[in-house]
Amino acid sequence: MAEVTLDELVKEFEDVVAVDHVSLDIPDESFTVLVGPSGCGKTTTLRLVAGLERATDGTISIGDEIVNDRRAYERNIAMVFQNYALYPHKSVEENMRFGLEQQGTDDDVIEERVADAAELLQIEELLDRRPSELSGGQQQRVALGRAIVRDPDVFLMDEPLSNLDAKLRVQMRAELNKLHEELDTTTVYVTHDQIEAMTLADQIAVMDAGEIQQVGEPTFVYANPRNMFVADFLGSPSMNFLEGTLRQREGGLVVDYGGFEHEVPEAHRSNVERRIGERVALGVRPENVSVAQRGYPATVEVVEPQGEKTVLELTVGDGRSLNASVEPDEVVTVGEEIRIEFDRSKLHYFDPETGESLT
Ligand code: ATP
Numbered sequence: 001m002a003e004v005t006l007d008e009l010v011k012e013f014e015d016v017v018a019v020d021h022v023s024l025d026i027p028d029e030s031f032t033v034l035v036g037p038s039g040c041g042k043t044t045t046l047r048l049v050a051g052l053e054r055a056t057d058g059t060i061s062i063g064d065e066i067v068n069d070r071r072a073y074e075r076n077i078a079m080v081f082q083n084y085a086l087y088p089h090k091s092v093e094e095n096m097r098f099g100l101e102q103q104g105t106d107d108d109v110i111e112e113r114v115a116d117a118a119e120l121l122q123i124e125e126l127l128d129r130r131p132s133e134l135s136g137g138q139q140q141r142v143a144l145g146r147a148i149v150r151d152p153d154v155f156l157m158d159e160p161l162s163n164l165d166a167k168l169r170v171q172m173r174a175e176l177n178k179l180h181e182e183l184d185t186t187t188v189y190v191t192h193d194q195i196e197a198m199t200l201a202d203q204i205a206v207m208d209a210g211e212i213q214q215v216g217e218p219t220f221v222y223a224n225p226r227n228m229f230v231a232d233f234l235g236s237p238s239m240n241f242l243e244g245t246l247r248q249r250e251g252g253l254v255v256d257y258g259g260f261e262h263e264v265p266e267a268h269r270s271n272v273e274r275r276i277g278e279r280v281a282l283g284v285r286p287e288n289v290s291v292a293q294r295g296y297p298a299t300v301e302v303v304e305p306q307g308e309k310t311v312l313e314l315t316v317g318d319g320r321s322l323n324a325s326v327e328p329d330e331v332v333t334v335g336e337e338i339r340i341e342f343d344r345s346k347l348h349y350f351d352p353e354t355g356e357s358l359t
Contacts (some may be wrong), residue, residue, distance in 0.1 A: 002063055003028040003152035003188045004049060009058035011044050018044040020210035021058070027203070029184045033218075036181050036207035036233070043158055045207075046070035049188060050156050051075050062153060074156075078147035082159040084139045086131040086146075093118075093127040096145050104151075118183065123279040137168045148183070151257065153293050155187040164249045173199055194234050197223065206230050223346075228355035231348060237311055237323045240289070243281045243352050246272060255282050259317040260296055267345045271359045274350050280358065283348035286311065289324035291332060295341035298322065300332050315342065 004026040005160060010020040018041045026032045034042040043242075045345045047053040049060055051072035059066050067075050085096050093114060100110045118124045131139055140160060147155055161176075166282045181185060191197055197204050198218045205215045206229075214226045225231035231239045246255040246264075253264040253273060262282060264272055272280060287309075301321070302313035305328060312324040312332060324340060332338055349358040 003061075004062040004154060004186060004188065005059075006049075007047070007061070007271045009048060009060060010056045011041075011048055012056045017210050019048065022203055022207075022210070022212050023075035024212060024215060026186060026188055028186055030203050031180050031187045031189065031201055031240050032203040032205065033189045033191060033197040033201035034205050035194055035201075036206055036213075038192055041208040041210040042192075042207050044080075045122075046156050046188060046190050048160055049154070050077055050079050059298050062326045066282055075138060075157055077154045077155045078150045078152040079158070080141070080143050080147050080160045082162050084131070084143040086139060086142060091130060092123065092134070092142050092145075094148050095131070095142055099146060099150050108269060113151065115146075117145040117148040118146065118311075120179070124202075130180040136164050137172060140164065140172060144179070148179075153186065155185050155188040155189075157187065159191055160189075162191075162193075169196075169240055195236065198234070200347060206233060208233075224357075225283075225348065226357055228281065228283070228350050228352075228357075231350070231357075235285055237286050237325065239283045239285050240322045241281045241283050241349070241350070241352075242316075242322070243279055246275045246278055246280045248276055251306065255280060257317045257320070262296075262342075264349075265347060268347065268349060268359055272288070273349075275358065279352050281350040281352040283350055285346065286323040288343035288346040289314075289326075289340055290343070291326060291330055292339050292341040297338060298338055298340045300334055300336045300338060303334055314338075316340070 004025045006022050009019055018315050022045060035043055036042050043138040044053060048055055055068055060068055062075060063357055074132060075129045096114045096117065097110050116348050118127060119142060123141050123145060126134060126138060161172050164172060177200060189200060200216050204218045206213045208229050214221050214230045221230065247254055248258045249357060253269055254261040296316055298314040298316045300312055301315055303310040310326050310330060312326060314324060316322050316324045318327060
């Protein structure tokens with residue numbers, strides 16, 4: 001069993017609190033992704049699990065054991081880094097063998113594990129080469145191979161795909177998914193790339209300023225962000241926020257933006273009605289804004305075809321910007337006055353002061 005549990009974990013570096021009371025359950029066999037902007041503390045969290053940093057406070061458990069006082073090599077984890085960290089003067093095979101040789105593993109066991117991992121990763125033909133004779137993607141496979149042969153309880157991966165070009169990254173993402181299905185090893189993966197996080201994770205933990213903002217299944221967190229930070233961080237282009245004043249109107253509630261009003265759908269009324277007279281932020285994702293016959297008037301400022309979708313930058317009401325992500329066959333031109341509507345089943349309401357979701 002190799003679940004990993006972080007309990008009120010803290011790491012301070014002199015005047016910086018890099019990890020601020022993080023509690024997180026990483027279930028056995030899960031693929032958990034820590035995601036957040038640069039400096040949010042995700043790498044430090046991973047290094048704490050690896051035993052490369054000492055916790056200031058709190059505990060780290062692997063399986064049933066608290067491992068705070070265990071050295072990195074005593075933790076039965078394997079780490080894959082962004083820069084691969086291969087030994088340049090050793091062949092691929094020697095790179096893969098090295099960790100096991102250090103542990104004093106029997107030679108026939110080493111042979112078998114290296115052969116199995118090489119087959120799994122399809123690098124059998126590369127075993128005699130040096131790292132400098134490999135492409136970036138091949139080097140990354142070798143780095144994975146070196147982790148796999150150790151048969152660890154947990155894989156720790158720190159932005160392992162970030163040095164690859166966009167196309168290879170997508171391909172390696174799919175391979176990592178397959179690999180995880182095959183091996184079922186508990187994996188903790190760090191990235192700042194929300195798309196990578198969404199596609200790889202079965203559990204995502206969104207971090208900001210040393211704290212975990214929300215944990216859950218990626219699609220759930222995307223659809224139910226707990227606060228404006230999470231709502232904004234997940235999704236590209238990111239969620240639109242329109243701040244206005246909540247007012248009572250005959251037969252319902254509206255958010256008044258000064259110039260136009262938006263009726264609060266029935267399903268959300270009870271969540272927001274205690275805020276009448278106060279400021280609220282409506283959140284709507286660009287893919288939930290569509291060009292319509294009727295609806296709010298909007299001016300098209302920018303049209304950006306991206307292939308499978310077209311992103312429109314619009315202004316509405318008193319000059320607020322709003323992004324819409326529409327079908328590529330939607331024909332609109334810069335400067336055109338159009339009408340837009342929101343998918344009323346996909347709206348979010350937030351307290352603009354605290355950022356907390358009201359729904
Ligand atoms: P990135 O994506 O840029 O790697 P991150 O989310 O992984 O960022 P960390 O590397 O964990 O963030 O850093 C969190 C905070 O801790 C930052 O403010 C960073 O400057 C600080 N920090 C990290 N390592 C050290 C260190 N060894 N000494 C001092 N401060 C550090």
